[in-house]
Amino acid sequence: MKILVEDVQYIAKLAKLSFSEEQAKKMAMEFESILTHFESIDKFDLSDIHLDLYSEALQPVLRKDETAVFPDKEKLFQNVKSMSDTSIMVPKILE
Amino acid sequence: MKIESMTAHEIRSGLIEKRFTAEAVVAACFERIRQAEPKIDAYLTLCEADAMAQARSIDERIERGEVPGKLAGVPIAVKDNICTDGIKTTCASKILYDFIPPYDATVAKKLKDADAILIGKTNMDEFAMGSSTENSGFKRTRNPWDLERVPGGSSGGSAAAVAAGTVPLALGSDTGGSIRQPAAFCGVVGLKPTYGLVSRFGLIAFGSSLDQIGPFAGTVKDSALLLEAIQGEDPLDSTSVKHAVREDYLSGIEEGVKGMRIGIPVEFFQAGLDSEIAAAIQESIERLKAMGAIVEEMSLPITVEGLSAYYIISSAEASSNLARFDGIRYGYRPEAFENLEELMEKSRSEAFGAEVKRRIMLGTYALSSGYYDAYYNRAQKLRSKIREQFREAFQRFDLILSPVSPVLPFKSGEKSSDPIEMYLADIYTININLAGLPALSMPCGFSAGGLPIGLQIIGPHFGEDRILKAAYALEQELGLPDRKPAI
């Protein structure tokens, strides 16, 4: 499994992280060794394993459609850096 | 009052019998912290004023004749990835350096209901990624047995806080060994419960399908007591247990191991295992046999490969769980940014540590277009096979016994920076998380250099009672809890 620096930079973009060329190179090498190790899984036959099969034994987990109000709105937004009245204020978003 | 040698049981009964007050307990606890903390650095936040106030209110209630909760007046430390209403919760990450949750995790609420007293929030590897607590964004925690060495991780702060005698109890979280390994390194008892037994609501997620909160304590009985207080169904956690669970682990804990069938997986005793650890575990096996347990070798063929599946699944989940930290609603913000895009990218790039970024990247890669089936899906299938392997094993055995870590506590900065080598150290613990099983780590001896050695007892799903029974028997036989680090 060959991993290129460009692959790393593409992934970085998806993950909203930035890396220098050098860091990306190092990471490409690390990923290569981790994913090569992953190939050890190949020795097991996984073809008979089916995830997501319906069974009567499975139980749904649901809540009732009931409303409740979080009482302390000030506390709820205590970590927000800037608010305008009750809205959260952020740098302008371009569409 | 020597808080460092008191158990939670002793504190609670002392309070009820009015031999001392909760206020005195908390005062003693902070006295101990003032001695130990400069050397250990186990805590990120201390809550002295709140703790004293809570202690006084418990004292008043006892004075009025009320029967207080199960953990009345017991000081407890909580890992800093468990949300506490009004108290900073950082995951030891710069990205959450100032985050104050507006709500309590279910376990934090249960501790309050049980009248435990929150002493402080403990240091950890950033977002629980690591096994030495060296990945903390704020400070290094030292091993109370040897200040040169790491306390293990990621719940290193909680393990060290208990080992240093600053609190009798602490909470940690375990995604791939993060309770058991630091417990082994620090010579305390750490229990990772069955996935779902303890609510995850309020635990800042790392790998959602693997994370589980569990107790640290100085003794097996204290672990049982804390487990009783925090466990049970939570309507706020869809993955929490949906059936009744055993409420009392203490009655019957002294029944012993006679007739118990204990499996020893040969794959857990191969190359790479430290010889002193192997010898200490062998000694425990002999003791268990002597007490009437039936101990047999067995095989768990999928062991090393579980490691790959573990890193794919945990990193994939982490990459998604940690995406919300974007600088918009809370936490770290860069000093300057041109626009929103830059705000998000800079927040994440500047505030996440190297190991966190590495795992986010690995996880993002494993989920990215074209790789899902090859990595994530295949890892999940292997996981299902591992689960099946353990299910079969527990048809033959009541418990499985193994080492916790292949190595003794290592020196700070000594550990390899090669990720594979580093990840291989988790080999005895990660499969248990993949299978969702309960497992306990307890001290079983000391190396020639005086470092604690841990032993792992693994049980079937919801087999905590059995694990605790065996652990208690062994603990009594070995008589280790009396040995304390000199600080």
Added chain:
Amino acid sequence: MSFETVIGLEIHAELHTRSKIFCSCATTFGAKPNANTCPICLGLPGTLPVLNEEVVNLAVKAGTALNCHINKLNKMDRKNYFYPDLPKAYQTSQYDLPICKGGHVDIEVDGMKKRIRLNRIHIEEDAGKLIHLEEQPVSLIDYNRVGVPLIEIVTEPDLRSVDEAVTFLRTLKAILEYGEISDCRMEQGSLRCDANISMRKTGQDTLNTKVELKNINSFKELQKALEKEEKRQRELYTFGEESKIKQETRRWDSAKGKTVPMRTKEDAHDYRYFPEPDLVPIIIREEQIVSIKESLPEMPAQKKERFARQYGLTEKEVDIIIGDKALSQYYEALVLLGAAPKAAANWILGDILRLLKEKELEADLIPVRPDALYRLIQIIAEGKISITAGKEVFEAMFITGKSADAIVEEKGLSQISDSVELEKIVEGILDSNPQSLKDYAAGKTQAAGFLMGQIMKASRGKANPQVTKELLDSKLKERLE
């Protein structure tokens, strides 16, 4: 060479629940920014989702009403992307195991029936709302909509004209409304539509490059947006410049009346879906499907057939009345009260629709209740007021909310001259005033004046004095004999 248009729609409908999909916050529209939020929908660290059972019930109901296969095991997945309106940086949605597969909707365009196949229906959560302030370097975020439950209905590319697309959406809207699955308020964004449109040579099997049009919030916008894009593509094909058609996403800008390309990033489509580990699979039992099927109210197609049969209305009349659930309920209420089916239809198709349009009201907000209108119909039928006067009364009722009787009286529109009714009133007054009768018999003629006053009062001034006087005189004479 002839070309055909190929259209597929993706419709987002807000499910009719009280609380959000994963937390207990209310779903009410129009609340103060961030009033309907809590740590869970804000995605604060450590919080976890728990699925609302009504979301599952309504999605199964939609699947049943739209002839889908229900997946008894389906699951939620995470769709990962960064955007400030998405506090967890992933949308919890469904990827490879949606709650419903397949299905179809029958539509009718220009008298031709056509079956439009559905690909799937899945459950997902809505995102928040961004408010871009003009001439200020900031945007505001309101997370009230985050976690509002949606279903996304995806059609196959079976629509062949703009008309078909608009008709499909109308038909679908009616079904969702009748099933009480969504209230489909397009102006509030609770029914939204994205359209994929491409062009190909008639007879060609494969699909050509499509353009995705987003953010369509009304039938008119759907029509305009599709017409514009169809025209653009048709021209490019006609001149052999179809290579200029790029696979792109364009946003409908209702202010500008045209579509504008959306700023897309090349990574935008790598959503890294994976199963949501914080939720367990959604399990639907056979009994649940059966009971939901049984509970389904009458759907528009059946209602149309029944209305034509039962009420003898023309197809056009039926189409308009059942095209809006609230209107059809109003109609049936009116008929049930006793109104003649044809007269009831005339009221709705005439004055009600006209006034709704004038006042820009939805049909569920008709200010005149069916019983109040029925009273007006009765007054007219009894000949107390003319039909023309009736229309005037209705408009006044619509505006003021007052009863027909009050308005008739206020406006002095009627007099009671019907002898039968007057007779009843006169007899009643005579029966309840024996003393006045005695006085009259004793020659006190002013007693007749008192009785006259009582009668006028009882008729609320509507009794025709001339007729009443004559009637009272003759009745008094009868009684004295």
